[in-house]
Amino acid sequence: MQQALFPIWMILLTVLAFFAMTRLYNRFSYSFFIPVLTATVLIVIILVVLDIPYKSYMIGGHWINSLLEPAVVALAYPLYKQRHFLMTHLFPILGGVLIGAITGMMSVSILAKIFGMSHPLVLSIIPKSITTPVAIEVARGLGGNASIAVISVMIAGIFGVMAAPMIFKFAQVHSPIGRGIGLGSASHAIGTSKAAEYGELAFSMSSVTMTLCAIIGSFLGPFVVWLFQI
Template structure:
């Protein structure tokens, strides 16, 4: 009963923190106030103030984590919903996804070699641009650390969503198609949330790209490791 109560309050804390962060972002719309970053900061502060360790928080957090599996299956929905658009723009979409996924993985390898990162960390960060549940499985398959993979995914998602407006402005990227593909391939779910601000087409494209990246990235991961002898 005590565990169930703790789980309930930890889930409630997570939901309330996210809703508050979303409301704050809706009001001020600053890149550094994206809900995932703000909500995570709120939760860390609350847990620190009331001195609840991470393992206690995860009593409730594990229930939220259990939804990651079904969320992968749900990625099929945007693919089906936008199947006609996907068919009509198949080549630029697939091309963008391939470039996005491969450059994301290869950049990790090059940075790892440049700074002499250890093998475990390198393997864990390779799937950083894939959505969390897929990144976890890819990291496991590469003998990496799933926890480090999650950190990499979070950093890639938050960083991409923050700098995207600046990059779009500098490179004069105004196409919803281009913006959606860029955000979906570089920043997965967090980027897709950001893409919604650029309209329905950008959001749909980002959703499609995120799903395709999950599929293609799970195949490319082992190939990148083999090519670069990690």
């Protein structure tokens, strides 16, 4: 009986941790208090203290993980609501998305070359700015490691969200379109959740940018590998 209830306890642990950290973030809106970061740290601490193996946690955790792809698809709704605005500003938006996607992949490839990273590691982190479900498939297609790809996606998303307010202030980016494209291209789904704080338009821009970056990145990944002879 206890064994059957264990996955439910793990699901509850995840939901409650995220809910508690969201309340904390709403009260103290500092970038380093974003729920995806603080909830992850809290869960890790609990698992270590209670000596719960990661595999045991994922018995329940994989049910939450399975909701990731439907959640990404659900972002089509704000995109639909802003469809007329998107058609009016189609070329500036596509230009920003294309630059964001190219910059994201090429910058990490250049840095990997400079620091002499191993071949499998480079192939795994190239899709770091693409949303997780697509990044996993791109990394596998390139010959990289899916687990490392997931970690790199998380790091890119969290760091991008933490750095975004400072970058927007320094670069004087006040437009919701610019903020949405920046967050969506650099920080995918995590950035899109941050973009919601800047209004519905920024959220819509971020969701469409994340989707387009995933499509563009799927084709761009092999080209980047060929270009840099990785």
